[in-house]
Amino acid sequence: MTTTSGATPVWDAETLVDRYAEVRSHTETLAAPLSPEDQTVQSMPDVSPTKWHRAHVTWFFETFVLADHEQGFAPFQDTYWFLFNSYYEAVGPRFSRPQRGVISRPGAHDVGVYRGNVDERMRDLIGSLDGGTLEKVTPTIELGFHHEQQHQELLLMDIKHVLSLNPLQPAYVDRPARAAGDPDPGPLGWVDVEGGLVEIGHDGDGFSFDNELPRHQVWLEPYRLADRLVTNGDWLEFMADGGYRRHELWLSDGWARINAEDWRAPFYWTEVDGVWFEHTLHGTWPVDPSLPVTHVSHYEADAFASWAGKRLPTEAEWEHAVRSDGQGDDVTGNLANTETFHPTAASATGAGDARIRQAYGDCWEWTSSSYLPYPGFHPAAGAIGEYNGKFMSNQMVLRGGCALTPPGHARASYRNFFPPGARWAMSGVRLADGGAPTTGASA
Amino acid sequence: MTTTSGATPVWDAETLVDRYAEVRSHTETLAAPLSPEDQTVQSMPDVSPTKWHRAHVTWFFETFVLADHEQGFAPFQDTYWFLFNSYYEAVGPRFSRPQRGVISRPGAHDVGVYRGNVDERMRDLIGSLDGGTLEKVTPTIELGFHHEQQHQELLLMDIKHVLSLNPLQPAYVDRPARAAGDPDPGPLGWVDVEGGLVEIGHDGDGFSFDNELPRHQVWLEPYRLADRLVTNGDWLEFMADGGYRRHELWLSDGWARINAEDWRAPFYWTEVDGVWFEHTLHGTWPVDPSLPVTHVSHYEADAFASWAGKRLPTEAEWEHAVRSDGQGDDVTGNLANTETFHPTAASATGAGDARIRQAYGDCWEWTSSSYLPYPGFHPAAGAIGEYNGKFMSNQMVLRGGCALTPPGHARASYRNFFPPGARWAMSGVRLADGGAPTTGASA
Amino acid sequence: MTTTSGATPVWDAETLVDRYAEVRSHTETLAAPLSPEDQTVQSMPDVSPTKWHRAHVTWFFETFVLADHEQGFAPFQDTYWFLFNSYYEAVGPRFSRPQRGVISRPGAHDVGVYRGNVDERMRDLIGSLDGGTLEKVTPTIELGFHHEQQHQELLLMDIKHVLSLNPLQPAYVDRPARAAGDPDPGPLGWVDVEGGLVEIGHDGDGFSFDNELPRHQVWLEPYRLADRLVTNGDWLEFMADGGYRRHELWLSDGWARINAEDWRAPFYWTEVDGVWFEHTLHGTWPVDPSLPVTHVSHYEADAFASWAGKRLPTEAEWEHAVRSDGQGDDVTGNLANTETFHPTAASATGAGDARIRQAYGDCWEWTSSSYLPYPGFHPAAGAIGEYNGKFMSNQMVLRGGCALTPPGHARASYRNFFPPGARWAMSGVRLADGGAPTTGASA
């Protein structure tokens, strides 16, 4: 986490309290449709229970703000200190991650009480700080907002997985009424980009995470990017052409994985009597060929690109292309604020007069770049330094945001990351061609 | 399941409905202290969530009674048919057992609705049957009562495990006020039994499960049985004497298991600063040396007996001794109806003028007998035949009942069974000496 | 191990040395067809490499005889002391069993040098002992003979498994020329046995292991035993009738196992273009319907018996029947000395005028008895006490011997044992009917 100094917005206490209330209450709004039982389940080690997310983001404020600044600080509950630490080694021992689902207590209501307590103390604290201290504390509070928003996305990703395992095929929320059908996005077009010695990384306006820095130069050969995401219709062609059975399309690890786990379609797809259905947060629906394909792993994205005779973009190519297309500062797309909670079909044009459609939102886009530190990267000091840097191993970068992503988490320099076999994030595919295949190689 | 014909009690419809209501409501009473979150958790594959138990015993009546006898029967919910089948292959496919904890819906309340629906239909059915049909259906309904009572014990065993993993150390219920301390049970005495060609197995009075039949002859050499259970105090001596570190005391499988899983004390014991504590349904308490040791595996029971220079009794020895001691028909002890939910210290004498103390209740007693069919055993026809017979492999017999056992499940011929490494049942140890060491050998 | 005192044969030093040479050289004869590479492989944790067997039996004499009686004893090699201990906790730490196959050195030749060294020292020792000491040491030496013979059988079992995994389908030895075809054993007949209060266990003549003692009384209801083993032809009928797909025939553990590991036929069978082939020590041959089925687990044996409407005998039933049939003292059959190394078809009659055909040899016969101690059983003192007793858990008894068994290891009271899922022993099936289904229940 970093806010480049020149760019830090000036927060007064009132604004900060309002923003705090807004972020915090949105989490509760997202959890509201979920029963205490729904909020308790951990369906796989990667997934955390809803009530755990609600408590953990609260713990973050308690640990990194209150503990340092509240007069006479004491934890709300000693055991919560242990239960709701996620991965901060510096804060002390933690409850075993794969066991989060065996903890029935504190229950959903008790977590609400915990949240209320911390909220009150945070409001009191912010109100009581003098200007200098407030300025010093604000970056951590702001990081807490961004942290909570990341967990808002995780909460939705995770409950989607929980509900997917239930043979009752439950929905998180009923699908809102929609128009007569998603429009056909039309054929995929290409956007040419010149390349050269370009800059990538956060440019110093507003908030960014530490992993988006430092801004630095990379060399790019000329290349082109697809103007929309790969659709379910495209994917059905890949499947029909033996995509999951042709070893020559796959990375060795990917081939081993799809065979070990018998992957024959995207994560949430099921075939019933020859028809493919997709589990969504609105229940189970027939696969719509117009929509972007989602919940595919990096391995599948890479194999699809090979099948198509194309490749995935590097993260530098993605960032430079989007900026060149005039979408650097203006972030528009199907993000969580649309409340679709699912990718939608590409419209005829991109935002404004942009040529790259669906740059932000709908699906996170797998790149061919390993998640590695930028030149000169240094993690922040202390426990907060564990936020990003220590995960720079065995993961691939995704760019652009998805339909579950809070709008503040979509920007040209934002780096999301997952292991190449992960499928429960709302990930999709944009093709690239020409130029440099990978950041690792050419960026 | 069998009720020897001559002994079947005559149930009229009204009595049956009353008994049904009594059994069914007791399950709900036991679940009442548990929140929806508590009722959702599956803490290990062996454990089922509380709300699953509540639904499964309901499914049993729906499947084995209503489906065969209700006019125009249709399942309450097709998917429940699949979700709440435990292990009846003949009824069809089942939801994966280790995944019971990922099913947040139906929730605890929904299960209550399901229970209400089946209860009403059961009442209607019983009221509508003519005498002949009623007589024919009654044994299955009665089996349903016993089945539900077995799950009442499992529900308590399982929630004890769920709560044990929570660092908040929650209690199922607060411990009732008790007297100034458990009395010292005094030194262990011995009860001599003559042996010879004796009979064991259910003797035809009242209900029994099929595995208690047929009654048959076995030859027993003279032997003696301890007059009380092994206590925590005894066990602490065993531990202090290196009991868990001396290979020569252990069966090879037991030695491998305790080292692989680092067992150094009974299942629910934890050492804090040199003091042993025990997780109970009343929370975590210091180990009381007067109480019977419980939650030990067969391996540990066997090693303890070796250490003591004694052995475990065979199931035939246990049954014959208890009958010989006048405790064949009169079943008295610390069973679930005492609501202690934990073993208590042996009193100075047994029930009435019995010499064998704690014969029933407190702890299930490991025997040295493998769980195998009695001579001439035949499982019942149809799905109900899967109740017992198919589990006669890799398990050991326990006798006598525990503080979680409904009174109707304690009798001289009752055969409980668990794998030799199981520890989450409320199991304990009674020593034997002389005569035949095992059923397999001498019974 | 025990030799009932009255019955101990008087060994003079010369006889003992001759017998030692005979037993020891037979091991080398069995290993002779195997290359250094063959002797090195451990194909699964249960299997030991040939050269490990050759070294371990040598270690047994070094540890239990030389270490106690040789003047100025020192181990041949300190590390061998560690490498070639099998499971004797009392002798000290051991090399990890599943890693025996990673030890390339000592090689096959080095093991021969080790054997030669110990043989010379043993000869010297025996020659040097005075009569009293010799008498005291003889039982341990004799146990060493029996121990080595057990490993002669294991060596063959194990190399059979090693070679089975090789796609070159190698043979241990070429099949000896044989007559025009195995004779049809004819239909299965039944031998009735009266039962009553009978005695089982070793009767004190000659050598026995400690697990065959004490001789003791058991009660048997009348029963009958099949007069021959189940054949491959019988088994093909079971398979054709859906034997491996019908859950109602199987113990729950067995059903889980066959589905988890996809067992659809005996262990060493493979189907090629609709024809079943069987891996043998002579290479891979079409399944011969006249031969006894072999390499089936207890689970499969039990399911077959259920399918046939019969059951497996208890070990007491087997022993009493064989003695009643006049085969108590006269042991004749297809044992290892025939050098067939494979079961042969039942001839028209049993040994002499016996009615029970194939009582000894061909295949070990699964019983329905768990491997448990006889009444009054006490393991021998010291490390030798680990020979049998500590394995009395989670195993089933087999009786009678097989085509790999040295003749001295077939007798009426001999108790072999394996876990119910084991299939690499040369195990088969004899049916029983009537009377008591299991030792645990009725014996």
Add this chain to the structure above:
Amino acid sequence: MTTTSGATPVWDAETLVDRYAEVRSHTETLAAPLSPEDQTVQSMPDVSPTKWHRAHVTWFFETFVLADHEQGFAPFQDTYWFLFNSYYEAVGPRFSRPQRGVISRPGAHDVGVYRGNVDERMRDLIGSLDGGTLEKVTPTIELGFHHEQQHQELLLMDIKHVLSLNPLQPAYVDRPARAAGDPDPGPLGWVDVEGGLVEIGHDGDGFSFDNELPRHQVWLEPYRLADRLVTNGDWLEFMADGGYRRHELWLSDGWARINAEDWRAPFYWTEVDGVWFEHTLHGTWPVDPSLPVTHVSHYEADAFASWAGKRLPTEAEWEHAVRSDGQGDDVTGNLANTETFHPTAASATGAGDARIRQAYGDCWEWTSSSYLPYPGFHPAAGAIGEYNGKFMSNQMVLRGGCALTPPGHARASYRNFFPPGARWAMSGVRLADGGAPTTGASA
């Protein structure tokens, strides 16, 4: 595999046959000290038996050269076709890799016969080809040479692991006599490099693998490289300073791994009574502080660099620095031809007047670069295309070669790769500072 056209050396048949004989006989020379038993063992799934290596490299010539060009080609043995395919999906099904150690036959001698047969056929083929065909086939034969040389290194790496598990502490070969002690390499110095827009990748002179191409531009910030490898002495300081216990030094995956597997020192180190010993191909020796540390994982290398306040170089930094130092064309160092088979201490200066000491040989040097395709990379057509590209996932690049590497496999553009947790390769650490931390970021 590729040989840039302009640079292909002209091979005549005689030269090719001579070179073939030289490469092939060197494999046999390396295997010569190993017994048939040594050659049979597979000590972990990553390791292959020596005789498998000897057969697989032979299969390579048979499959990719003889099968396409020999008149009337037939495989030497159909089953070998299946047994000795490593990972070429396009060639057909393969024997399971983790099971290579259960195949005792063909034995070491039989593999020699197979080698002889293929050698003779290869000589005949080369002699019989006309000039045009010879030119067409030569690149594949040359690839076969390089392939066999890679396996020469693997053979040594693998047998080192096999012998390491043997408590007899065997040596592959006795250590050659050496001088009075390895010289102290002196303090670590730094070599500054300017950076800018530079080129990396194979420059078209002589053989390279396909993964070294295309040569392409990358942007490098100024940086500096350590002038020698990290030593055992340096590593002992890291350990003494709690290097393996301080979470803040480690990548998250690394921290999880070292704790799960209890790594507390380099792979082959063992502590005996407070002294560290190291398993080498010459047996087990006390750790020498002057020698380079080796057999450490990427995780450990990265943690060491963090501890030292430095970082690992990117692969582009490594390659550019070595070329800038005049070591682009002149490859000199402790490679396999020295027959030390172990890293040696850095001498006072590098090769010639080079400033970077130990650039080639001693230890492979972990970089911070993920193994990803270069811009414009395309794998070769057909089965040969599986050689490199499909492994570009979840691996890190190593540069420079080690004491087991054939000299032809050390060059400025050579890219070796292993997963970040791998330790059985002879891998070591060179530090970097300043400029770009990773290829992924800046290169």
